[in-house]
Amino acid sequence: xxxxxxxxxxxxxxxxxxxxxxxxxxxxTASLFKRLVKSPTGLFSxxxxxxxxxxxxxxxxxxxxxxxxxxxGDVLGPPAPGHPLGFxxxxxxVLSRLLFxxxxxxxxxxxxxxxxxxxxxxxxxIAGYYHGWFDSVSSWVAGLIMAxxxxxLLLAARSVLGPSMWTAMAIxxxxxxxxxxxLVYASVTAVRNELxxxxxRVSGLSDVRIIVRHILTVVRAPVIxxxxxxxxxxxxxxxxxxxxxxxxxxxxxxxxxxNDGFPxxxxxxxxxxxxxxxIALVCVAxxxxxxxxxxxxxxxxxxRRRRRGKPAAxxxxxxxxxxxxxxxDDEHTRQLAGETLLEVRxxxxxxDQPDKTVRNVVHDVSLTVxxxxxxxxxxxxxxxxxxxxxxxxxxxxxxxxxxxGAITFEGQEIANAPEKELTKLRGRKIAYIPQEPMSNLDPxxxxxxxxxxxxxxxxKISKQDATRRALDLLAKVGIPNxxxxxxxxxxxxxxGMAQRVLIAGAVSCEPxxxxxxxxTTALDVTVQAExxxxxxxxxxxxxxxxxxxxHNFGVVADVCDRVSVMRNGRVVESGPVRSIFYGAEHEYxxxxxxxILEEEHARGPLVTASVPAQAKxxxxxxxxxxxx
Amino acid sequence: MLMxxxxxxxxGIVLLFVISxxxxxxxxxxxxxxxRNILGQQATQEDVALKKEQLxxxxxxxxxxxxxxxxxxxxxxxxxxxTGEEVTSGITSRVAVTLSLVIGAxxxxxxxxxxxxxxxxxxHGWVDKVVQAVTILGFAIPGFLIxxxxxxxxxxxxxxxxxxxxxxxxxxPTGWLKTVTLPVVALAIGGIASVxxxxxxxxxxxxxxxxxxxxxxxxxxxxxxxxxHALRNAxxxxxxxxxxxxxxxLGGAVIVERVFAxxxxxxxxxxxxxxxxxxxxxxxxxxxxxxxxxxNLIIDLLQGWLNPxxxxx
Numbered sequence: 010x011x012x013x014x015x016x017x018x019x020x021x022x023x024x025x026x027x028x029x030x031x032x033x034x035x036x037x038t039a040s041l042f043k044r045l046v047k048s049p050t051g052l053f054s055x056x057x058x059x060x061x062x063x064x065x066x067x068x069x070x071x072x073x074x075x076x077x078x079x080x081x082g083d084v085l086g087p088p089a090p091g092h093p094l095g096f097x098x099x100x101x102x103v104l105s106r107l108l109f110x111x112x113x114x115x116x117x118x119x120x121x122x123x124x125x126x127x128x129x130x131x132x133x134x135i136a137g138y139y140h141g142w143f144d145s146v147s148s149w150v151a152g153l154i155m156a157x158x159x160x161x162l163l164l165a166a167r168s169v170l171g172p173s174m175w176t177a178m179a180i181x182x183x184x185x186x187x188x189x190x191x192l193v194y195a196s197v198t199a200v201r202n203e204l205x206x207x208x209x210r211v212s213g214l215s216d217v218r219i220i221v222r223h224i225l226t227v228v229r230a231p232v233i234x235x236x237x238x239x240x241x242x243x244x245x246x247x248x249x250x251x252x253x254x255x256x257x258x259x260x261x262x263x264x265x266x267x268n269d270g271f272p273x274x275x276x277x278x279x280x281x282x283x284x285x286x287x288i289a290l291v292c293v294a295x296x297x298x299x300x301x302x303x304x305x306x307x308x309x310x311x312x313r314r315r316r317r318g319k320p321a322a323x324x325x326x327x328x329x330x331x332x333x334x335x336x337x338d339d340e341h342t343r344q345l346a347g348e349t350l351l352e353v354r355x356x357x358x359x360x361d362q363p364d365k366t367v368r369n370v371v372h373d374v375s376l377t378v379x380x381x382x383x384x385x386x387x388x389x390x391x392x393x394x395x396x397x398x399x400x401x402x403x404x405x406x407x408x409x410x411x412x413x414g415a416i417t418f419e420g421q422e423i424a425n426a427p428e429k430e431l432t433k434l435r436g437r438k439i440a441y442i443p444q445e446p447m448s449n450l451d452p453x454x455x456x457x458x459x460x461x462x463x464x465x466x467x468x469k470i471s472k473q474d475a476t477r478r479a480l481d482l483l484a485k486v487g488i489p490n491x492x493x494x495x496x497x498x499x500x501x502x503x504x505g506m507a508q509r510v511l512i513a514g515a516v517s518c519e520p521x522x523x524x525x526x527x528x529t530t531a532l533d534v535t536v537q538a539e540x541x542x543x544x545x546x547x548x549x550x551x552x553x554x555x556x557x558x559x560h561n562f563g564v565v566a567d568v569c570d571r572v573s574v575m576r577n578g579r580v581v582e583s584g585p586v587r588s589i590f591y592g593a594e595h596e597y598x599x600x601x602x603x604x605i606l607e608e609e610h611a612r613g614p615l616v617t618a619s620v621p622a623q624a625k626x627x628x629x630x631x632x633x634x635x636x637x
Numbered sequence: 638m639l640m641x642x643x644x645x646x647x648x649g650i651v652l653l654f655v656i657s658x659x660x661x662x663x664x665x666x667x668x669x670x671x672x673r674n675i676l677g678q679q680a681t682q683e684d685v686a687l688k689k690e691q692l693x694x695x696x697x698x699x700x701x702x703x704x705x706x707x708x709x710x711x712x713x714x715x716x717x718x719x720t721g722e723e724v725t726s727g728i729t730s731r732v733a734v735t736l737s738l739v740i741g742a743x744x745x746x747x748x749x750x751x752x753x754x755x756x757x758x759x760x761h762g763w764v765d766k767v768v769q770a771v772t773i774l775g776f777a778i779p780g781f782l783i784x785x786x787x788x789x790x791x792x793x794x795x796x797x798x799x800x801x802x803x804x805x806x807x808x809x810p811t812g813w814l815k816t817v818t819l820p821v822v823a824l825a826i827g828g829i830a831s832v833x834x835x836x837x838x839x840x841x842x843x844x845x846x847x848x849x850x851x852x853x854x855x856x857x858x859x860x861x862x863x864x865x866h867a868l869r870n871a872x873x874x875x876x877x878x879x880x881x882x883x884x885x886x887l888g889g890a891v892i893v894e895r896v897f898a899x900x901x902x903x904x905x906x907x908x909x910x911x912x913x914x915x916x917x918x919x920x921x922x923x924x925x926x927x928x929x930x931x932x933n934l935i936i937d938l939l940q941g942w943l944n945p946x947x948x949x950x
Contacts, residue, residue, distance in 0.1 A: 155881075156652060156933070158888025161925050162660075164910040168918045169664055172911075245779035249892045252781055253907050271785075271896075275800070278789050285785060289778045296777035404850050428859060436856025448847040453869045453944065463855035498945040514855060 041230060044305050045298075051305075054298035061291055065111030072105035076261050085277060097280055098269050107283055110261040117178040117262070118243035124182025125239055129189025130232060134220055136190070137197025148194070151187035159184045160249065167255050174247065174257045181246055185239055192235050196228045234302045241295035248288050263288050333375075334594045336584020350554045351378040351401070351522055356414035356424070358396050358405065358578075369412060371396050371578045378522065378571075383548060383555045385565035385586065387601070388575035394558045395444075397575070398524045400424070401556070402439055403431040418522070436467045440520035444527040446507035450499035456510050457495035460517060467518045482513040486543055505536040509543070516547055523548070526558045541567055562601055566590065574598045638941060638948050645937045649930035656926045657709070657919075661702055664915050665694075675718055692718060705919075714923065715916040717909070724920035727905060732924060734803060735894065735901035739886045741817060742824035747879060750829045751868070754836025754875070758844065759863060768833060775830030780889045784823035784896040791819060801898035820897050824889050828882040835878040839871035846870075872943045880936040884929055 045051035064071060073091050079100040083089075086096035094103035136144040159181060166180050200206055200223070209219050244263075250256050251264025258265055263284040270280025358371035371393040378384045386394045399405045401416055403426065416424040418439065423431065435441075443449040451459055460479040464470060470478075476495075483491035486509040494502060494510065502510070508528065515523055525544065529537040545568050548555050557569060565572050565586060573583040574597065582595040593599045676684055689695045693704070708715065714724035757768040792800035798819050804812035843849065844867055852862050894903030902921060909917035941948040 153652065153655060156884065156929055157656060157922075157926060158884050158891075158929075160888035160891055161906070161922060164891070164906050165660060165664060165918050165922055168910040168913050168915060241777060249779060249781055253892060253895055255907065255910055267785075274785070274789070275793060278793070281785055281789075285782050289782055292779060293774060293777040297773055300773055399850075402854055404853055407845070432853075432856060432858050434856075435854050439854075441851065441854035443847060443851050445847060449851040451848045451852065451866050451870065452946065454866070455945075459852070463852075463857055466858075466861075467856045498949065500946055501949070511851070514851075518856065 041302060041305060045302060048301055050297050051301040054294040054301065057290060057294040061111060062115065064108055065115050068108040068112055072108045074102035074105045076101060076105040076109040085273065094283060095279065098273055103283060106261045106266055107287065110263045110266055113174065113260050113262045114244060114247060117174050117247050118240050120175060121178045121182040121185065121243035122236055122239050124179055125186040126189055126236065128183060129186035130193050133190040133193025134197060134224065137194040138201055138220060138224065147190065151190050154184055155187050159246065163250060172255060172257045174260065174262065177250060178243065178247060181243060185242065188239060189232065189235060192231050193228050196231060197224055200224060200227050230306055234299045237295045237299035241292045244288060244291055333580055334582040336588035339585045339588055347380045349377055350380045350419060352417045353401065354415045356397065356400060356416060357412045358400050358409060359412040361408040367412060374580050376573050376580065376583065378554050378556060380554055381552055382571060383557060383569045385569035385572035386556055386558045386575060387560065387562065387565055387572055389560055392575040393578035394575045395526055398526055398556060398558050401524060402435060402441055436463050436518050438520055439522045439524065440515040442511055442515045442523065442525040442528045445531050446504050446511055447499065449511055450507055452499050456497055456499060460514050464517050478517065482517055486513045505532055508532060508540055512543065516551060519551055520553060523553045524556045529564065544568065641941060641948065642938065645934055649934055653926050653930050657923050660922045661705060661919060662698065664919060665698060665701060709923065714920040717914050717917050719912055719914050724916050727917065728920050728924045731901050731905060734899060735890050737806065738817060738820050738824060738901065739890050741821040742828065742886050743879065743883055745821060745825040746828035746832055746882060750832035751836055753833040755840055755863065755868065757837040758840035768837065772830040772834050775826045780823055780827050781892040781896055783826050784820065784893045787819045787823055788896060803899040820893050820899060823893050824886055828886060831882060832875060832878050836871060836875045839874045840867055843867040843870045869943060873940055876936055876939055876943065880933060883932050887925055887928060
């Protein structure tokens with residue numbers, strides 16, 4: 010394991026991170042050193058390495074004695090004046106040998122590094138930039154070299170080439186070069202089709218200039234990090250070989266000192282201790298340096314990415330707090346008037362920021378959902394509607410939490426309730442239909458097992474019963490061949506099928522409240538209408554209340570009883586769907602309405618007052634349709 | 638699935654063939670003076686020529702190669718130039734010892750790394766920091782140094798374990814445990830560091846996936862989602878790293894066996910290498926390459942089991 014852990018895999022595993030970090034931040038390399046000095050681990054590693062390198066360089070000045078001079082009388086002698094670390098098995102001064110050994114050990118490791126870097130970087134650049142046959146061949150060779158333990162190949166080489174430390178380290182340079190090859194290859198592949206590289210190509214720069222100007226800057230930081238790793242691995246391999254007694258015993262290195270001390274270890278551990286400490290210190294410092302550099306690069310590269318992924322609701326809320334427009338119940342919503350199922354009062358949601366502050370993305374949101382009601386939560390993406398939905402289920406993403414307000418479900422306070430309580434509610438009482446069908450099914454399990462598992466946990470029924478129910482549900486949500494879909498893996502079904510499966514899963518334990526987060530957005534237009542129809546039918550059958558999160562007023566008109574309009578993390582207007590349709594007061598609601606009317610213009614004018622007073626459908630559905 | 642397995646087996650055979658061919662040619666091209674080395678400096682020119690003929694080294698390289706390959710396919714890897722011991726039996730008698738160390742180490746690695754990695758991914762905070770710090774140390778310090786440290790502390794100072802030697806499991810299970818514990822720990826520490834890091838990374842990644850939220854929204858307890866769903870999805874990359882670790886462990890075993898004077902492949906490796914016993918070295922390379930190919934195949938099969946896309950493509 011000297012070489013094992015480092016040898017191939019760090020390289021392998023960290024490639025992705027390095028490449029990501031580097032391609033995001035090509036220009037930051039220069040300041041990397043400054044930031045490195047500021048971090049405690051970075052500074053520690055640099056100081057240790059500098060001290061060891063300097064003591065090796067100035068060994069002739071520092072060493073108290075000739076490293077190769079044996080004085081027979083002092084064999085295994087204890088520390089003496091002028092010989093602070095004592096004498097080794099041949100009566101040589103241990104401190105002097107340690108200092109001089111640094112020269113050979115470090116030079117050997119540097120030889121490995123130079124050869125690995127030259128071979129790996131050049132082949133990686135060519136293979137990554139030009140692809141073609143060279144790519145296939147070199148990638149294959151790299152895989153081949155990586156497949157064998159380096160130490161075994163080095164032993165094989167040693168058996169015919171003899172005990173030269175330099176030869177061994179040079180060969181090891183070739184054996185470890187795939188580490189650089191893969192890294193550079195991945196970086197180059199990542200940027201070769203970037204716009205600025207294309208632009209350079211179009212503007213007539215030669216390939217060599219493009220590689221030097223644009224691509225080398227990208228691979229520089231990862232290569233530096235990789236170099237620190239490789240130096241550490243080289244030192245480990247070198248001392249390992251020499252420890253086995255297969256090195257060149259005529260020159261002092263840390264490994265030969267180990268080999269020398271090992272036979273005496275049981276009587277006097279001192280001789281093993283010193284070189285071990287130095288080797289461990291150098292290796293730890295190098296790996297720590299590499300890790301710190303990688304973390305620094307990742308941190309600066311990562312934040313930008315994260316920010317892009319966060320909800321846009323982080324935009325500052327309206328400076329002047331707009332009064333919420335609340336419409337009173339009309340004759341239709343009065344008919345619903347049942348027991349209150351869910352009440353959200355003044356809910357605020359915040360996210361932890363890197364600087365330890367909390368930033369609110371949802372402010373003072375209130376809404377009430379009665380049994381059997383379909384409540385639309387509408388707003389543009391980033392208005393906080395999905396965050397509100399997650400908060401109700403207690404499933405906010407990492408770093409997010411409820412910072413104020415209350416959520417009462419069936420009289421029970423569930424905002425910040427313990428996970429155990431929430432687990433009991435989820436699935437059984439509150440269920441969820443996600444937006445993106447494919448990413449919401451676990452790719453490693455069959456669709457059937459993902460339906461059966463929650464039913465067995467929640468309803469405590471047998472596997473056979475759960476299977477039967479799952480097949481019934483699949484048929485009910487309109488899947489033509491339930492048995493086949495039951496046995497299929499998620500990647501084998503279409504998006505529309507997957508969304509039906511998710512709907513089946515959500516209603517499988519007959520919840521009282523269904524939270525549907527844009528359930529039709531990711532689907533084809535024709536499938537959208539079918540899925541909405543299905544939702545409405547299920548809602549009728551199971552007497553569920555539904556919170557329908559959407560950005561689409563057409564969908565709201567289609568199925569909702571009440572609606573709350575959200576913008577920048579606040580509710581701006583709420584009320585019965587018809588009051589809002591015909592009497593929207595908030596300008597934002599009006600603009601949303603105007604948008605869909607414009608879209609639908611070709612279908613003729615909106616029919617207003619003449620909607621027959623039936624329980625459902627409620628809105629002017631046929632006129633507005635269910636476009637997205 | 639069958640096609641997938643057949644393709645992997647085919648790739649393994651090609652790998653084995655290429656590695657043994659390249660190694661053979663490099664070794665035999667480089668072994669020019671071997672006859673003199675065996676006989677010593679005083680030997681006459683005639684003796685050397687005779688020895689070369691005995692060893693078959695005077696024949697063209699390709700003839701030697703095909704001869705070797707033909708015999709190798711029948712399981713005959715020749716015999717040692719120095720002791721006359723048959724390579725095949727020399728290796729088979731020791732391979733079990735090495736494998737018991739390496740397999741022990743890989744099992745320990747997989748178990749502990751999974752626990753540490755999941756723990757760090759789920760708990761964040763100080764647990765995460767401690768695990769990360771420990772993995773840097775375990776990753777950076779060469780395994781044989783850890784082995785030397787373990788011998789110093791646990792065998793010499795505390796005398797809990799025997800510092801050297803090996804007792805076969807079939808002879809005495811407790812004795813076996815006493816002799817393999819320290820080497821296995823020494824071998825495993827580096828592997829644990831790498832694999833735990835990978836497990837931590839991929840579990841963290843999987844826990845951010847949409848389907849994890851959806852599974853939790855169905856009322857599945859968090860721990861169940863982590864251990865059944867997240868771990869299975871995070872398993873693929875972790876398994877890949879484990880496969881790489883195995884290759885590393887084989888190399889590491891060669892050195893660690895030496896620290897504990899365990900008569901495994903490392904024993905042959907060091908002896909044959911320092912003498913220039915080319916048939917032995919060649920046999921060793923073939924044995925290691927075979928183990929690597931078999932292990933890679935097992936890893937591929939496990940990947941297929943974990944990941945339906947691999948299995949069904």
